[in-house]
Amino acid sequence: MRFIDASCAIGYRTVNYEIVNHERFYVQERVKQARDGRELIEELDFCGIDQAVISHNAMIDVDPGYGNKLAAAEAAGSGDRLLPSWAIAPPVTEPEYAPSALFPAMQAAGVKLLRAYPARNRYMLGRVAMDPLLGEISSLRIPLYLSPSEGWEPIYQVLQEYPDLTVILTNYGLWSHARLTFPLLRAYPNFYIETGDMQTAGEIREICRLFGPERLLFGSGFPSNAIGGPLAALRGSGISEEAMSAIASGNLLRLLGEVVL
């Protein structure tokens, strides 16, 4: 079976490492990080993972644009093992994030996935701050990674404003999130969950039963999580081989194929 990890970070955090337990509750704990793409590929090879979507920790700790350049460079030097994702910021302050500048740059760098850290970068993830970028991201079917680590309200609000936006939930902590995510899965057909923090017993089966396997993307959240945990949770989940294969890589490949750039 082909596995593509939908969420890995490379580079060192300023403080090693901020672990999300659940929303607004972090633990500071040292983990084994991947300094660069080469070290991450060693981790992928150890676990038999074909490819990985990467972010760079400098997106969070230095600046989105600074980290974006590093992520693109690491991906470019990896063959096609690493798929870069970029962080966004408000175009009203940084014009390089206006659609007319951002999308050609993404195309040139082979970037098809975006991320937003609104609390960290101190902006509001909504129409007032992010128009027209979010509308364009939605209409071009570019997946946007969001984390509820600073609370669920921004995710609920942005989906109310942009109900067709493709959102991939990531880094949500290990407490079960079902009371917060099941309503989103029910209301928004383009809402997906990356499975790195999906540790709750029976949850993969439950989501497949209620919403279908097409709503989950295998991911690890490396290095917050060792890849082996989410890998075994999916492999040992008891769902059908077909559903497992879709989660392992098929769903992500489908989403990437739908991006219009």
Place this chain on the structure above:
Amino acid sequence: MSRTGIPEMANRSRLAQEFMELGRLESLPIIDMHTHMGPFYGTYLPEAPLPRMLAEMERENIDWIVSAPHSALFDPIAGNREIVAAMADHPKKIYGYYTVNPHYSDRINEDLAEYDAIDNYVGFKLLPDYHKYPLTGDRFTPIYEFANERGLLLLSHTWGHSRYNPPGMIAELAVKYPNIRFLMGHSAPGETDYAIEVAASLPNVYLELCDTGRLNGLIAKMVREASSEKVVFGTDFPWYDPHYMLGSVLFSGIDDREISNIVHDNAAALVGGVLQRKAKRG
């Protein structure tokens, strides 16, 4: 996406390869030393009812568990009734911790008088961060004396830099009560380096994996610095899927002997020792 070749897994662990082939570990049953039972206020747990837990244990080849139900942790009136009933109904699958709520210690002597008569109790469970009472508080002294006399297990929630259950308090108690086997629940997230140091230096202190075992590189560090004999498998099940933590162990880079110690052998030895001592007391 142009890739067609799928890389072969470089992890040479026979157990990891077996798991990836079968979707479960058939050659090595799991023993989970940190479990609960029933629903919990803060989260939805699909596998919370006991019949679903038992079915999941069968599916994942979990030999047996040691449990402290949420009712025992949070309903002072119900106390330990649920675990006593579960152990009576499933004596080969469920062992129990006697849960102590220090705010209702007035009936502790009556309860301790009954403890020895219940076969599948193997020790005590404390939850100081949630009960807002420190591990080193006087109300726990009768428990420690009782457990020390019998050589019981004591699973306590631990958390780094906590005012109620930091690893330093476990170290203090482990020296004072050398016959108790202390299991550090979660291995003190935020202060795991200190927890590992305590487990490495004190013969009666063990690291338990629930929560922290998922962090990249941590299991390998525990084994390297405290040895695989001092790490026990635990998951908070039915909170967390034992397969998730099993994967964290199988892909941690340790060898199959060390994996066996963590997933099964250490727990079998710890609980087996308690039961042997209990049998000797009559």
